[in-house]
Every structure is written in structure tokens, then in C-alpha cells.
Amino acid sequence: MKLSNLRSGNVIGALFVALVLVGCAGAPQVKSFTVNPVKVEKGSPEKSFWRDQVTYPFAVKYTKAKDSKGIVWEVAYMDEYYGLNPHPKVLVLIHGKGAFGAYFGHVMKVALENGFRVIVPDLPHFGKSIPGNLDKPLSRSLQDTREVLYDIIVKQLGVKEATYLGHSLGGQWVLGYALTYPGAVEKIILESSAGLEEYPTIIKMGDKELLLFDESQKDMKSWEIVWGDRLKQGLMQDEEYWRNFAYFRHKNPKTGKIEPAKTGFFINDTEYAKYFTEIRIALNYGNKREHYNYCAEDARDLYSLGVEVRREDPGSLNKRIKNIKVPIFLTYGDKDPIIPTPLSSKSNLRWELIKPFYDDLKKAGNPPLVKIYSGAGHFIHTDFPELYSQDVVSFVLQSKASGPLEDVDGYKSPEIKLPEDVQSFLNQFKKDMLTYDIKKISMHYAADFKQDGYDRKAFLEVLSKTVNFITKYEIKLTRFEVFKNNSAIVLIDGSVDLGSMTVPFADRSLMIKENGVWKWYGNQK
Numbered sequence: 001m002k003l004s005n006l007r008s009g010n011v012i013g014a015l016f017v018a019l020v021l022v023g024c025a026g027a028p029q030v031k032s033f034t035v036n037p038v039k040v041e042k043g044s045p046e047k048s049f050w051r052d053q054v055t056y057p058f059a060v061k062y063t064k065a066k067d068s069k070g071i072v073w074e075v076a077y078m079d080e081y082y083g084l085n086p087h088p089k090v091l092v093l094i095h096g097k098g099a100f101g102a103y104f105g106h107v108m109k110v111a112l113e114n115g116f117r118v119i120v121p122d123l124p125h126f127g128k129s130i131p132g133n134l135d136k137p138l139s140r141s142l143q144d145t146r147e148v149l150y151d152i153i154v155k156q157l158g159v160k161e162a163t164y165l166g167h168s169l170g171g172q173w174v175l176g177y178a179l180t181y182p183g184a185v186e187k188i189i190l191e192s193s194a195g196l197e198e199y200p201t202i203i204k205m206g207d208k209e210l211l212l213f214d215e216s217q218k219d220m221k222s223w224e225i226v227w228g229d230r231l232k233q234g235l236m237q238d239e240e241y242w243r244n245f246a247y248f249r250h251k252n253p254k255t256g257k258i259e260p261a262k263t264g265f266f267i268n269d270t271e272y273a274k275y276f277t278e279i280r281i282a283l284n285y286g287n288k289r290e291h292y293n294y295c296a297e298d299a300r301d302l303y304s305l306g307v308e309v310r311r312e313d314p315g316s317l318n319k320r321i322k323n324i325k326v327p328i329f330l331t332y333g334d335k336d337p338i339i340p341t342p343l344s345s346k347s348n349l350r351w352e353l354i355k356p357f358y359d360d361l362k363k364a365g366n367p368p369l370v371k372i373y374s375g376a377g378h379f380i381h382t383d384f385p386e387l388y389s390q391d392v393v394s395f396v397l398q399s400k401a402s403g404p405l406e407d408v409d410g411y412k413s414p415e416i417k418l419p420e421d422v423q424s425f426l427n428q429f430k431k432d433m434l435t436y437d438i439k440k441i442s443m444h445y446a447a448d449f450k451q452d453g454y455d456r457k458a459f460l461e462v463l464s465k466t467v468n469f470i471t472k473y474e475i476k477l478t479r480f481e482v483f484k485n486n487s488a489i490v491l492i493d494g495s496v497d498l499g500s501m502t503v504p505f506a507d508r509s510l511m512i513k514e515n516g517v518w519k520w521y522g523n524q525k
Contacts, residue, residue, distance in 0.1 A: 035105065035108075048131045049291070057109070059078065067148050073148050075124060076127060077120060081112070090161070091111050097168060097169035098301075124136065146180055150177070163188070200312075201311070213310050248267070273379070323364070333372070333378060371405050373387075415478065449521055449522045492509050508523045
């Protein structure tokens with residue numbers, strides 16, 4: 001080989017190596033690591049369900065910390081880092097109500113691959129933080145848990161600043177944490193977050209008033225007077241219920257058939273969707289005390305959420321969100337069946353929830369980044385684990401996310417102008433509903449009315465038992481279109497404000513012109 005050719009080959013080789021090194025310059029230096037296979041076993045009720053029967057994706061550590069009331073809590077947490085940077089980005093993941101940190105397993109994996117340190121606690125009375133706190137009060141507040149985790153994350157683990165991601169209840173938890181400890185939060189990621197709505201302290205039930213989120217309910221006995229049925233329902237949710245509910249199904253009480261449902265958790269049957277579902281089922285067969293505490297705190301935290309965001313409270317968490325100064329990434333699934341919640345009086349995710357949140361923060365000089373995930377429900381990180389995890393990493397590193405992102409400034413009111421005869425029908429129906437006269441009300445339902453498997457007679461029987469609880473009847477239609485080229489049948493969507501709560505119309509609800517008069521037609525399922 002000629003010297004010139006050898007030199008030429010060396011130059012080309014050197015260039016190739018240089019290009020490879022340049023291409024990898026931004027890649028994190030991370031040691032190899034293994035994710036534990038997540039699993040759950042139906043073990044002996046005498047054992048601890050959470051400690052002995054549930055495997056998390058990474059090793060679980062335990063520590064103790066005290067809240068401002070002087071109660072010492074044991075907290076289970078995962079804390080992993082495989083990078084070489086002595087000062088890595090830190091990501092803290094806060095789970096939702098009735099959940100546990102392990103369902104963030106894929107987000108953890110991707111964040112660790114990108115050189116982050118990742119800390120994932122189980123809130124007291126959830127997950128592996130149940131067994132060590134069986135003697136602790138179920139009446140603990142979200143603020144109590146914020147104090148405990150601040151002690152652990154900032155004081156014990158030495159993490160002075162981190163990005164905090166909160167899912168569902170965890171989103172409201174993070175908002176409150178950022179307002180309490182602003183110096184500890186570098187960025188915020190909100191997934192299907194609670195906290196953007198406000199709830200009434202009192203609702204009217206006919207001629208009675210129910211204290212829904214009253215300060216007196218900090219005591220468990222007072223709380224159970226209002227919320228006890230919710231706890232009983234949680235304890236009765238068996239394996240069949242969870243195999244259906246988790247994937248948007250339910251058993252029709254009249255026919256016994258399994259049918260699609262409006263509410264559920266998982267749209268896509270991914271690894272951590274399966275894991276969550278199997279844990280919730282196996283819990284029913286495990287340690288009875290742990291099962292009770294889990295269900296009790298799951299029910300109790302409806303109150304814990306609501307008491308922080310009461311409409312009548314001038315210092316509610318919702319009213320203080322505009323004081324948060326750090327970057328925020330707000331994310332929802334476009335098929336989320338849980339947010340907005342019925343008690344909030346809001347029904348449109350974009351217009352009534354996201355826009356006010358965005359506008360308040362924009363006025364304060366901190367407009368959030370907003371993304372709605374098409375085809376995702378309430379659990380975006382399990383419905384689309386890779387996409388969501390990559391967006392989390394991108395936001396932590398660059399305050400960016402993959403498109404398309406929401407143009408919140410360009411949002412327009414979804415309300416529509418209805419034909420005069422339709423508006424007249426709705427006005428008369430409202431008047432008759434508020435008379436509570438079931439005979440008058442029934443005149444507005446078509447002869448062939450069917451709603452989610454109920455025929456006209458069965459539906460009106462249910463309505464007659466509940467109509468007295470209605471104190472208001474305001475319909476907001478956001479969709480009104482001809483159905484199957486038949487001008488006498490229209491497809492509608494929207495919600496109804498009943499005074500104590502706002503409820504959405506059933507999927508594919510219809511109205512029909514019967515003998516020249518508009519009537520409700522159900523959804524014909």
C-alpha cells in the first residue's frame with residue numbers, strides 16, 4: 001500500500017471517529033442497569049400484601065419523617081441514579097389517588113437512561129407506605145404529606161431543587177408543594193392534574209344541605225357521615241369489577257352483559273396498566289388491614305383534594321396557582337373521563353379548565369406549555385409510555401415537548417347557537433324538571449327512548465327517585481349535528497349543571513322530532 005493511500009485512509013478513519021464522537025457528545029454517560037420484572041402475587045392474608053407480594057421496578061428503601069403535627073410516618077421510596085455527573089438533574093414523581101409510585105416504572109427507566117436521578121415515593125397510606133403506618137391517622141391531609149416528603153427529599157436526601165411531576169391527585173400535591181416550598185422546585189409537570197378546579201363547600205340535596213368539604217370533617221367520624229358510602233363502595237369492588245372498570249367496561253345491571261363504559265383507567269393495555277390492575281385485584285385477597293387502609297385513604301382523599309380548592313375559600317390553592325414562578329408543563333389526555341370532575345361545575349377541558357389556568361399564569365408572566373394527547377385517558381404515562389416519557393425528559397432538559405402543542409391563546413368558546421325550536425324545548429324541559437313532577441318530565445322523552453340499556457320506563461323510574469336532588473338545571477350543548485342524514489334526529493354533546501354537580505351527556509346522546517316536537521331519544525345502546 002502506498003504511503004499516500006495509508007495517510008488518506010488514516011484521515012478518513014479519523015474523520016469517522018470524530019463524527020461519531022460529535023454525534024454522541026450530547027448523549028448522557030450512564031452505567032448499565034436492570035429494571036426488576038414487576039409482579040404481584042395472591043399470597044397469604046397473614047403476610048404484608050405490599051411488602052411480601054408486590055415487586056417494584058427498582059429497589060425500595062424506607063425512612064421516617066415527622067409532620068408539623070408531630071406524627072412520625074414511615075415512607076417507602078425508590079431513589080435511583082446511574083449517571084456519572086456529580087450534579088445530575090433530579091426528577092421526583094408523585095403518584096395519584098389510590099395509586100403507588102411503581103406505576104411510573106417506564107418513566108423512571110427512560111429518565112434514568114437520560115442521566116437523571118429519579119426519586120419516587122409512596123405517599124403515606126398508599127403502596128408500600130401502608131404497612132408501616134397502620135396505626136397512623138387516616139385523616140392525614142395532603143399538606144401533612146408534603147411536609148413529610150420535604151423532610152425526606154430535601155433534608156434527608158439532600159436534593160435542594162428538582163423537577164416534580166404529579167399525576168392526578170399528585171398534580172394538585174405538586175402545586176401545593178411548590179407554593180409551600182418554592183425554592184425546592186425547579187420545574188413542574190402536571191399529568192391529568194387535579195387542582196385546576198374548585199368545589200362547593202355545601203351542596204343542596206332537595207330541601208337539605210350537605211356539608212361536602214367542611215372543616216369539621218377533618219375528624220374521621222364526621223367525615224364518614226358524608227363519605228362513608230364511598231368507602232363501602234371501595235371495599236366492595238371485587239375482581240370482576242376491576243377487570244371491567246380498568247378498561248372502560250361495566251356489567252349492565254339489567255342484562256348482565258359486559259358493555260362499554262364512559263369511565264375507566266386504561267385505554268391501552270400496556271405493561272403498567274396490567275400491573276396496576278393486577279395489584280388492585282390481588283389486594284382484595286391480601287392482608288385485610290392493608291386492604292381497608294388503602295380503600296379508606298382512597299375515599300378519604302376525595303375530601304383531602306376538595307378541602308384545598310373550595311370556591312368560598314379566598315385562599316384556596318386554585319386561587320394561588322398564579323403565584324408559581326417556575327416553568328410548568330400541563331398535560332391531559334383528550335379522552336380523560338375523570339377531569340373535569342362533576343363537582344367542579346366545569347365540563348369542557350380546554351375552554352373551562354386549561355384556558356383559565358393558562359391565562360392566569362400568562363398574566364403573571366409564566367405561561368405554561370400545554371399538550372393534549374390524542375387517544376389518551378387519565379393515565380397518559382401508561383397509555384403512551386414511550387411518548388410521554390420522552391416528553392418528560394425533553395421538558396426537564398429544554399422546557400420543550402414534541403408537537404402538536406396547544407395554542408391556548410387561540411381557543412374559542414365551544415358553545416353553539418341552537419335553533420329556536422330546540423332552545424324552546426330545552427327551556428320548557430328546564431321548567432318542568434324544577435317542578436319535580438315526573439308526569440310533566442316524562443312528556444319530554446320519546447316513546448322509543450333508550451339510555452345505556454335502560455328503556456323509557458326503567459329510566460324514568462330511576463329519574464323519579466333522584467329528581468328531588470336537583471336544585472338547578474342548565475344545559476350547555478357543545479355539539480348539535482344531524483344524525484345519519486335524518487333532520488328529525490340530531491346528535492348532541494355537552495353537560496348539565498344540576499346545582500350540586502355538573503354531569504356530561506351520555507356518549508352519542510340523541511334528540512328526536514316526534515310528531516313535530518323535540519324529545520330526548522337517549523343513546524339507543
